[in-house]
Amino acid sequence: MFALQPVATANLGWERWRPLPGVFDVTGPLSDGSLVVATAAGVLRLAPDGGSTAFAPGYRPRAGAEDYLAASFGLAVPGANCSFPTDHVYALKTDQPAGVLDLDAAGSRRFTTISGVDTLNGIAFDRYGRFGNRLLVTGPHRGRTVVDAIDCTGKTTLVTDSAPAMEGGMEVAPPTFGAYGGDLIAPDELSGNLIAITAEGTTLTVAQNGLPHGGDIGAESAGFVPPGFSAGGAAYLADRATANNAHAGTDTLLRLTASQLQAAGVADGDLLVADEGGGDTVAIHCDAGGNCGSVRRLGQATSGAHIEGHLLVVAAHPASSPAPLPAGKLGAAAGSGLLAYLPYTVGVLVLGGLFLFYWLRRPNRRRR
Numbered sequence: 001m002f003a004l005q006p007v008a009t010a011n012l013g014w015e016r017w018r019p020l021p022g023v024f025d026v027t028g029p030l031s032d033g034s035l036v037v038a039t040a041a042g043v044l045r046l047a048p049d050g051g052s053t054a055f056a057p058g059y060r061p062r063a064g065a066e067d068y069l070a071a072s073f074g075l076a077v078p079g080a081n082c083s084f085p086t087d088h089v090y091a092l093k094t095d096q097p098a099g100v101l102d103l104d105a106a107g108s109r110r111f112t113t114i115s116g117v118d119t120l121n122g123i124a125f126d127r128y129g130r131f132g133n134r135l136l137v138t139g140p141h142r143g144r145t146v147v148d149a150i151d152c153t154g155k156t157t158l159v160t161d162s163a164p165a166m167e168g169g170m171e172v173a174p175p176t177f178g179a180y181g182g183d184l185i186a187p188d189e190l191s192g193n194l195i196a197i198t199a200e201g202t203t204l205t206v207a208q209n210g211l212p213h214g215g216d217i218g219a220e221s222a223g224f225v226p227p228g229f230s231a232g233g234a235a236y237l238a239d240r241a242t243a244n245n246a247h248a249g250t251d252t253l254l255r256l257t258a259s260q261l262q263a264a265g266v267a268d269g270d271l272l273v274a275d276e277g278g279g280d281t282v283a284i285h286c287d288a289g290g291n292c293g294s295v296r297r298l299g300q301a302t303s304g305a306h307i308e309g310h311l312l313v314v315a316a317h318p319a320s321s322p323a324p325l326p327a328g329k330l331g332a333a334a335g336s337g338l339l340a341y342l343p344y345t346v347g348v349l350v351l352g353g354l355f356l357f358y359w360l361r362r363p364n365r366r367r368r
Contacts, residue, residue, distance in 0.1 A: 012264055012299030014237060014279055017255035018050045023238045025169075025309030026253060027069040030087045035236065036103075037253060038069050038309070043089070043103060046253070056089070056103035067092045068169070068309050069103075070123045075133040078327060082152040084125070090135055092120045100137060100150065112154035117141050121167035122186060128175055129324035130182030130199040131159075138166060138186065147184065147197050149330055157330045160201035165190055168220030168276075169310030175322040176269040177224070179290030180206055182325040187273060189218030194273065194284070194292075199328025207292040209282055211275045220276040223311035225261070227268050228319030233258040235313045237274055242306045247277040249306030254279065256298075258316070264298050268319075272298075272311050279305040 022040025029035055035046040036055055040063070045055040061067040074086035089103045090111060098120050102111040114120060117139030124136050126149075134149040136159070145163040148156045170186035173196070177185075183196040185206065192213035194206040209219050221237060234255050241251040264283070266272070271284040279301025285294040301307065 012256060012260055012281070014239075014254040014256055014281075014299070014301040014305075016239075016250060016252045017236075018046070018052075018253040019251060020044070020052075020238075020253050021251050022240065023251060023253055024066060024240045025068045025238050026236045026312045027071040027089060027310060028312065029314050030071060035312070035314070036069060036071060036089050037238070038067065038091070043069070043091070045105075055105060056108045057106075059091070059101070059103055059108035061091070062095055065094045066121065066168075066308060067094055068121075068123050070125050070135065070310075073125055073127045073133075075125075075127060077133050077151040079132070080151040080153055080155070084133070084135070084152045090123065090125075092123050092137065094119045094121070098139060100135070112150055112156060114139065114148060114156060116158075116161065117146050122170045124170045124172055124184060126172045126182075126184075127321070128172055128182050129326065130328045131172070131184070131330065132199075132327045136170075136172070136184055138163070138170070140165070140167075147201070149199075158201075158334065159199065159331050160197065160203070160334050162334070163197055163203050164188060164193075164195060166195050168308070169222055171223050171310070173271070174224055174226075174269055175325055177271065178286030178288055178292065180204065180286060180292075182328075185222060185224075185271065187219040187222050189213060189220045189276060192218055194219075194222070194271075198333070199330055201331045201333040206286070207284055207295060209273050209284070210295050210297070211273070211280050211282060213275075218275055218277075219273045221274045221307050221309060221311040223272050223313045225266060225268050225270045225272065225313050226315045226318060227321060228315040228317050229258050229268050229313060230262055231258070231319075232316035233314050234316075235261065235272060235311060237279060237301065237307055237311055238309045239279065239301060239305045240308045245306060247304055247306040249304070250302070254301055254305075256281075261298070265296060266298070272313060274301075274307050274311050276307045277305075278303050279307045281311075
């Protein structure tokens with residue numbers, strides 16, 4: 001892990017691109033290049049020119065909830081005999097019973113229910129194979145974070161129930177992201193750490209992002225620069241208006257263009273991270289050896305921005321994705337951890353059995 005302060009290499013300012021009342025997340029792109037944004041009033045489909053139309057009519061997130069979104073890549077799940085459909089978007093259902101909803105142009109429906117969590121606070125698709133192209137969700141429980149992987153039938157597999165605190169916009173790292181390629185990368189706003197969760201359920205610390213950290217302040221949005229981004233595209237962030245908060249927000253979808261980011265030294269495969277309070281943004285580069293010591297400050301939205309959800313980076317002319325990674329054994333680390341205690345458990349049971357046998361067989365020395 002590297003705990004470096006970001007080097008000031010640029011002073012980019014996020015453009016207030018599209019006013020959207022109640023906006024709190026953005027995902028995509030869909031097959032036609034449009035984005036999908038979550039707002040307090042529902043979900044909108046946003047064309048490249050900024051024009052909007054309704055998406056998932058009848059769906060409305062619970063008031064004040066952070067029901068984040070993840071767009072399907074249309075990939076098959078090995079062994080499940082199905083695929084996640086193209087142009088479907090999956091939304092967290094954060095109240096109990098917690099779960100995931102399936103949204104498309106026709107409406108919304110329950111996809112699956114998630115047990116063993118207090119609520120849900122993160123969602124991302126695996127498109128590189130280590131999690132078998134599954135949908136990943138996170139949620140707190142008993143002071144730790146649960147990570148579940150969901151296949152295209154809605155079947156849920158536990159990855160880990162002992163990850164550290166994390167929430168918000170998370171993404172699976174591309175194979176080019178050093179030793180963490182294929183892992184789920186999530187920010188922890190409280191510590192400033194960037195966390196990697198492997199398919200087996202192991203937790204790793206990638207880097208310290210160098211941004212201010214704490215509740216409603218620290219980094220909560222992360223996204224990777226896709227292949228082909230240097231030829232054109234943009235990065236997007238949701239800046240939600242939040243009453244009675246030091247970072248009041250503007251109800252705007254923010255944007256940085258590919259040319260701006262390229263001029264600041266950002267390359268395909270880099271990780272962009274923005275903090276919740278102000279939208280201060282850094283770029284993190286991992287080399288092939290897993291050295292993630294290159295943390296560069298890029299700029300800020302505004303001092304009053306209130307950032308929520310994913311940091312979405314979209315290439316206007318996407319290049320071919322890297323070859324998929326071999327699937328990991330989901331949750332194997334958690335299982336091996338339990339197995340490590342098995343000899344001790346057996347030993348205690350054997351000793352207990354011997355003691356009980358001796359106690360029952362001991363001679364009765366009481367005189368009558």
